[in-house]
Amino acid sequence: MTRMVELPVWLLVLILGFAAVTALSHFLLPSVRWFFRRRMERVVAKLNERLERPIEPFKLARRHDTILRLIYDAKVIEAVAEHARETGVPEDVAFQEARRYAREIVPSFSATAYFGIAIKLAKWISRAFYRVRLGYFDEKALREIHKDATVIFIMNHRSNMDYVLVTYLAAERAALSYAVGEWARVWPLSRLIRAMGAYFIRRRSRNALYRRVLARYVQMATAAGVAQAVFPEGGLSLDGRVGAPKLGLLNYIVSDFVPGESRDVAFVPVGLNYDRVLEDRVLIAAGQAGKRKFRFRWSAAVKYFVKHVFQRLTGRFLRYGYAAVSFGAPLSLAEFTRKRGGEASGEAGDTASELTEEIGRELMSRIREIVPVLPVPLVCEALLECAGPVSRQDLARAVCARVRALARTNLHVRPEKDGPEEEVEVAINHLLMRRMIRERGARIEVVEAERPLVEYYANSIAHFREQNPDGPADAAGQAAEIAASARS
DSSP, rough: OOOOOOOOOOOOHHHHHHHHHHIIIIIHHHHHHHHHHHHHHHHHHHHHHHHHHHHHHHHHSOOHHHHHHHHSSSSHHHHHHHHHHHHHOOOOHHHHHHHHHHHHHHOOOOHIIIIIIHHHHHHHHHHHHEEEEEEEHHHHHTTSSOOTEEEEEOOOOOOOHHHHHHHTTTTTTOEEEEEGGGOOSTTHHHHHHHTTTTTOOOOTTTOOHHHHHHHHHHHHHHHOOOEEEEEETTSOOSSSSSOOOOOHHHHHHHHTTTTTTTTTTEEEEEEEEEEEETTHHHHHHHHHHHHHOOOOOHHHHHHHHHHHHHHHTTTTTOOOOOOEEEEOOEEHHHHHHHHHTSSSSTTTTHHHHHHHHHHHHHHHHHHHHHOOHHHHHHHHHHHHHTTTTBOOHHHHHHHHHHHHHHHOOOOOOOTTTOHHHHHHHHHHHHHHHHHHHHTTTEEEEOGGHHHHHHHHHOOOOOOOOOOOOOOHHHHHHHHHHHHHHHOO
């Protein structure tokens, strides 16, 4: 027992390594995890005291536990068996495929990453690039949402800045869980986005098993009260307009709702608009090509970054104008279902589909009503309506006429106290700097090569003219009259 035993150094190192790992896994690591878990719980408790919508336990659960709960869900198991029968693969293979989908979808929310990093970063980025404005805000209606209801923000999608802007402005209300597309599944960006509570989705996938796993995750999160943010258009607007809804995620939520039994869902319409969209030229090119495919070029990104840093250092950088967000009156799923007089789930499958379509139309209508009216879109629209060279003064008069007409027909648009002339001047200078318009002598006109870009910004508020033809038509007539008198 006391005799010496000689061992090679490599074997001794290997034995000591296994011993260290065993000690860590059985003694040290559980204590460390317990320490950090307790610390996180204290942080979350403090955060919940100031948040209008406390962070739900489902969001704080360990990612591994949520994945297990998802893949062993009865409906997922049923989908696995159905997938195995249809494809002819063994059920254990189909189950592993479902597990892979669950691992891809389920986030790993970190309160520290969200409130300690993401919100501060979102605030800095938003203010660094834009003059952030909070547009229409139905404070009373938002405060009247039942405390047990699941809040889901339904937004139009103009830019990838939408995530940043809404995260910043909703920071005092809730920790939002976003549905993000394949573009964000790039390391290390994917780790940060997953830590912020976002879940990845394959927007173009037609795999029935994948759609069932995704549906069950969305339904479980909704039933648990997790605040979410959804872009029903399914992608960035290619022409600047608020598009028609794609009802996939909405249908998952509505089809799982049982009146009188399920937790109520409050859909909050959110309207976003910008004086400048960072991706505008890329989106227009994709729209003209007829393909929703965006080519990312590192050379262009590096060139832009170097130029931006140089402008910052030399004090030449000018912010991109306004970025505005409006929050409209929420739509209660329970109340909407009750008024409609139908059921959203169970045997009424067709009824659930019809209900989803009605809710989608209603929400997009509410979003269009509250899209912020900003200086650059107003000037772009006025320039297109004038249909010819116009002076700065006459252009300002046309914009003021447009604002007054909008104020008469839309409750969420208010004319400035003394008219928006100053903001019009800033918008004109912004468009001149971007070479979208040019000034010849005392006249301003649209650069023909940049007309699609001018139309892109005008389209962001074009629905006001289409929905309320009487008021805006007056503004268009005044603008044309002003332009004609100026030319004569």
